[in-house]
């Protein structure tokens with residue numbers, strides 16, 4: 001058989017986290033334990049000195065978490081992955097490792113609200129200055145880079161505007177300046193986008209979204225390319241403490257196995273819905289990477305294997321019309337988060353991006369009327385019917 005890393009994405013999703021259980025369990029058991037018994041004092045000391053392989057304490061290593069991490073590392077094509085307690089724990093840990101001693105970050109201006117707020121509110125107290133630019137215009141990244149720039153942080157497609165950044169071009173610019181390129185790959189998942197193959201140095205995800213896919217876990221992950229990076233990230237994650245717990249890791253691992261199937265259905269549903277919205281007379285504009293009207297349609301075709309399941313749009317009636325729609329849908333739940341099997345609709349300006357400074361929201365074109373839809377795996381006619389009855393009430 002081919003090595004797992006050379007298999008198709010569906011096989012990687014099912015078998016990537018292969019775990020060899022002494023009792024032959026096909027699925028890695030949930031090691032819901034904080035600590036592991038040593039055979040004797042010398043054994044414990046050898047484990048702590050790293051002279052023998054084994055488990056000590058779940059904040060450091062846990063077999064259930066490791067199996068899930070291995071599956072994600074295989075899917076992303078990275079060296080190893082580190083499971084975190086949330087996507088924000090993954091962002092924070094990444095910045096803590098890469099920004100030691102302070103310095104500058106060049107960051108996508110359209111970025112998840114809490115990431116922007118973390119950088120703006122807490123960044124300066126860690127000696128971190130952030131320049132937010134439209135990273136889809138790579139010349140803006142180049143212009144923003146200074147001697148003290150350590151990290152270029154991009155989210156692509158961006159939350160919630162779905163602006164797309166050329167990952168390979170961003171990597172070239174970052175590397176030329178000796179900076180590290182971090183890609184938040186949450187919106188595409190490793191099924192659709194492979195940032196390492198395009199030159200990224202670190203890939204992060206909110207696993208709360210597509211990777212778990214069932215809206216029942218909060219989690220994050222950092223994927224690294226080299227053993228050296230892994231050692232630095234693992235030791236910082238252990239000290240900062242934001243690790244995922246075994247049960248949530250088990251659930252994410254279970255969710256991962258159907259990731260390619262879910263994504264396939266979600267993309268097909270989203271394409272139909274985006275086309276429907278674009279034709280609807282009440283709709284002002286639609287942003288979806290699968291539509292030819294998307295400004296980076298060609299780039300998306302080049303750098304990813306599909307358009308994803310996220311749609312942003314604005315109605316002709318602006319915010320009041322958007323509110324009326326969000327208040328009248330039934331199947332699409334009015335809730336934040338995304339990437340799960342159920343369709344979710346929300347209003348970024350007052351919800352996911354409410355903490356982001358208004359000036360930055362305006363700079364990033366996160367308009368007050370923008371509505372964000374995360375398309376699930378329901379029957380597409382039912383989702384269309386739900387949106388149609390909502391739009392007919394406007």
Ligand SMILES: Cc1ncc(COP(=O)(O)O)c(C=O)c1O
Pocket residue numbers: 086087088089112114115155159184186187205206207208218219220337
């Ligand atoms: C693109 C992106 N990155 C990071 C996060 C943060 O993830 P979490 O909510 O799991 O902390 C989110 C959450 O919505 C997100 O959309």
